[in-house]
Amino acid sequence: MTEAYFVFLNAVGLIAFSFSGAIKGIIKELDLFGIILLGIVTALGGGAIRDIMVQKTPVMLTAPSYVLLSLVGVIAAISVKGKRNIAVYTKIFLISDAIGLASFTSTGSIIAYQSGLGMIGMIVLGMSTAIGGGIIRDILANEVPMVLNKEIYATCSLAGCIVFWACYRICDINLTSFFSMATVFVLRMLAIRYRWNLPKFS
Amino acid sequence: MTEAYFVFLNAVGLIAFSFSGAIKGIIKELDLFGIILLGIVTALGGGAIRDIMVQKTPVMLTAPSYVLLSLVGVIAAISVKGKRNIAVYTKIFLISDAIGLASFTSTGSIIAYQSGLGMIGMIVLGMSTAIGGGIIRDILANEVPMVLNKEIYATCSLAGCIVFWACYRICDINLTSFFSMATVFVLRMLAIRYRWNLPKFS
C-alpha cells in the first residue's frame, strides 16, 4: 500500500515536471525535439543529479517507464496549448507541481538515508532531486533559474528535508516520508495562496 | 581493422567538435584561454557525461591524446579565422560535425551495451555523448542550445541509437555500430541538404 502510493506520487511528479518543461519549450519557440527534451530533462534531471552524487546508475537509464511518464506530460502540454481555460490549467499545474516538489524532496532524502548520510546529505539530495530538474530547464532556456528569485519554492523543499531528518530516528520511514511530503506540499500551497516572498537585498 | 577505423572516426569527431567550440568562442570574443576551454569542453563534454552516468572515470582524465586532438581543432579554428573561403570551410565543418555526431552516438550506445543497459540506456547514453558537448558549449556561451531549435540534429542521433538497439541482438557489434553511424550521418546530410525542420508550436 505505502509502496503503491509512493509510486503514484512519483508518477504525478514526473508528469507535472515534464509538463512544466514542455510549456517552457513552447514559450521559447523550440522545435518538437526541443520541447520533448526540455520536458524529459526537467522531469528526470533532478533524479539523475541525485543518483550521480551517490554513485548510483541514474534510474532513467534502466526504467523506460520514467521516460514514458515524462512523455505523457509533454503530450499534455502540447495539447493544452491554445486552449482557453488558462486559469484552470494554471491551478492544476501549480497543484501537481507542488505534489512533484513534495514527492521528489522525499525521494531524495530517502536515498540519502539509505546511503547512510546525515542531515546535510538529506538536505542536499532532497533539494537536488526536487529543484535540480527545474534549474536545468531554466539554464537550457537561457534564463536565471526561477527557484533563485521566485516566491518561496526551494525553501519548502528545505523544510521538508529538515522534517525528514527530525523524524527518521523516531518514526517509521514511511511515516517520515509522509510527514516530509506533507510539509513541503502544505507550505508551498500556503506560499502560493498568500504570495509569501523572501526578502531581497538590491 | 575495425578498431582502427573506430579510432579514426572518433578522432575526426573530437577535432570537429573542438573546432565548432573554438569558432563559437571566437565569435563571442573570448580570450585565448576561453577559446581553448570552449573547444575542449565541446569535444570532451559529451563523453564525460556518458562516463559519469555509468560510474566510469571520464576518459579525458587518463587519455592525453583526447585533449591533444581537441587542441588540433582549436588551432584549426584560430588559423581559419579571417580566411576568405567561408563556403568551403562551412562545408568541411558540417561534414566533419556530422561524422562526429555519428561516431559519438555509436560510442555512447556501445558503452550502454557493455554496461548491460537496454534501449532507454542506449538512447540516453548515445544522445548524451553526441549532443552533450554542444549543449555545454552553448550554455557557456550564454545561448539557448542549438540542438533545441535547429534543423533536425538530435533526431538523427536518436535514430542512430534506435538502429543500434534494433541491430545489436542479430548482428555483430562492429556491424551494429557501423549501421548506427551510417544512419546518423546519412540522415544528417539529408537534413542539411533539404533543410528539414521539425514543427514548432508557438
Add this chain to the structure above:
Amino acid sequence: MTEAYFVFLNAVGLIAFSFSGAIKGIIKELDLFGIILLGIVTALGGGAIRDIMVQKTPVMLTAPSYVLLSLVGVIAAISVKGKRNIAVYTKIFLISDAIGLASFTSTGSIIAYQSGLGMIGMIVLGMSTAIGGGIIRDILANEVPMVLNKEIYATCSLAGCIVFWACYRICDINLTSFFSMATVFVLRMLAIRYRWNLPKFS
C-alpha cells in the same frame, strides 16, 4: 602542522568563493534563498565536480562544516552590502579569491594524485575544482562565465597544476602542494597588479 595549514587555506577558499557567489546574487536581485544557494554552489560546486569525476561521494554530502563555512561567506556578503569602503572590500575579496583559487587548484591535483592519475588528470581535476564553482555561479546568473573572458585567471590554475605535476615525483607531497599553491597565488596577484590579458581573436 601541514594538515592544519591546509584546512585553514581550504576554509579561506570556501568563504571567499561563497562570498563572491552571494555578491553576484545580490547584484542580480535574487531573493534570500537565491543568494544563499548561489554562495554555497560557488563554494562547493568545483569540489563536487571533482569528486563526481573520480567516483567519490561529494564531500559536501557528509561534511556540515563545508556548508557552514560557505554560510559565513554569504553572511559576510549580505552585511558588506551598502557599506562604503568598496575599494578596501574589493582588495580583500581579490586576495582571498586568489587564495581560494590557489588552494582549490592544489586540492584537485592532490585528489588526482591519490587516484593514480597522470598530468592530464591533475590538470583537469585541479582546474575543475578551482574554476568549476565560478562557472556554475555565472551560468546560474545567466552570464558568460567570467573565466572565459576575464584577465588571466584560469591560466594561473593551469600553471599550478603543471607545477604540481613537475614536482610530485621529486618532492614531498606537502611541498609539492605548497609550490603549486604559491605559483597560482603569485601569478594571479601579478596578473591583477599589471592587468595582464590573453589575446583575443575577434
